[in-house]
Amino acid sequence: MPGQPPAHRSPWDRPEPSAQRSPWEPPEPSGDVPPAGSPPPPPGPSRLPSAGGAPVRGPDFPGEPGGPLPEGAVRPPGRGRALAGAAAALAAVAVAVPLALSLTGPRPAYGALGACADLLPDDVVAEIPATGGHTLGGGPSYYYGEAEPGVDESLFCSATRDDESPALFTVIVLRYLPETRDADYAEPRAHVTRALAPIERGLAGASAAPSVDTGDDLVADVELRDLPAGDGGHAVSYADPRSANPAVAAQDDWAEATFSTRNIAVDVIYRGTPDMDVDAKLDAAALLATTVADRIGATLDTV
Numbered sequence: 001m002p003g004q005p006p007a008h009r010s011p012w013d014r015p016e017p018s019a020q021r022s023p024w025e026p027p028e029p030s031g032d033v034p035p036a037g038s039p040p041p042p043p044g045p046s047r048l049p050s051a052g053g054a055p056v057r058g059p060d061f062p063g064e065p066g067g068p069l070p071e072g073a074v075r076p077p078g079r080g081r082a083l084a085g086a087a088a089a090l091a092a093v094a095v096a097v098p099l100a101l102s103l104t105g106p107r108p109a110y111g112a113l114g115a116c117a118d119l120l121p122d123d124v125v126a127e128i129p130a131t132g133g134h135t136l137g138g139g140p141s142y143y144y145g146e147a148e149p150g151v152d153e154s155l156f157c158s159a160t161r162d163d164e165s166p167a168l169f170t171v172i173v174l175r176y177l178p179e180t181r182d183a184d185y186a187e188p189r190a191h192v193t194r195a196l197a198p199i200e201r202g203l204a205g206a207s208a209a210p211s212v213d214t215g216d217d218l219v220a221d222v223e224l225r226d227l228p229a230g231d232g233g234h235a236v237s238y239a240d241p242r243s244a245n246p247a248v249a250a251q252d253d254w255a256e257a258t259f260s261t262r263n264i265a266v267d268v269i270y271r272g273t274p275d276m277d278v279d280a281k282l283d284a285a286a287l288l289a290t291t292v293a294d295r296i297g298a299t300l301d302t303v
Contacts, residue, residue: 106185108302109178109263115139116157119173119295125159127291129284130273134159134168150187152177171292172267178303180263188260192233195258195267199224199236218243227286229293233259237282253278257289266292
């Protein structure tokens with residue numbers, strides 16, 4: 001989990017920070033019906049059923065080919081019209097099948113990520129709680145591409161003010177190779193699953209619990225929420241953190257969010273300010289993640 005000291009983390013996590021280093025310090029960014037009331041039709045041999053129930057046909061039925069039909073008879077469709085109808089039905093199927101496949105198959109992969117300011121312009125950042133006076137920085141980070149196979153490009157973006165450390169929030173965006181579409185983007189989905197696994201083990205089926213051992217030399221009061229961003233993810237908060245790592249134990253409460261969308265996986269860490277309660281930080285992390293998911297869909301081209 002990107003906000004924790006990586007004692008047993010996924011392969012893209014940073015090396016364990018020293019006692020004096022914050023775990024959030026980033027690596028360098030490198031028809032027819034008669035009308036009502038009409039009189040009934042006059043009786044006739046071609047319209048009234050016989051006692052046995054079968055209609056009585058006159059000697060002129062069905063008449064000369066191509067000529068007028070006896071009263072009450074309906075001409076069957078000709079061979080040409082039947083063939084034309086069958087051809088039209090087949091054509092409709094031919095169009096519907098690939099259309100259905102295109103609607104149910106994997107969507108196109110995203111191309112280049114661009115810059116942090118493209119995903120999080122100033123007006124978007126201003127909507128995130130407690131960002132007044134903060135500046136967004138960061139850029140490409142080759143660390144994640146080297147540490148996690150299949151990552152083709154990554155961004156590390158953070159909002160800071162003066163010499164503030166750790167950052168108010170951090171957003172890590174990993175773009176996997178477009179070929180991950182062939183397996184329905186299993187790799188970025190697995191990234192989200194790996195981040196969630198230790199939290200679910202610690203909660204043992206609950207959505208919140210005190211003193212949860214996350215498996216990373218960290219014990220905290222934890223709350224977990226589903227995150228309806230992109231293809232799905234989760235948001236989690238950590239309150240009253242306890243750890244043998246002083247850099248973690250000294251931190252205030254914080255929240256994280258992780259989701260994937262097509263060939264992209266996103267990790268959000270929201271630290272907030274000391275006067276914010278942990279529920280507000282969890283709300284902010286979820287808002288930030290959802291905002292990034294919307295911006296990815298609105299700004300990135302597909303390949």
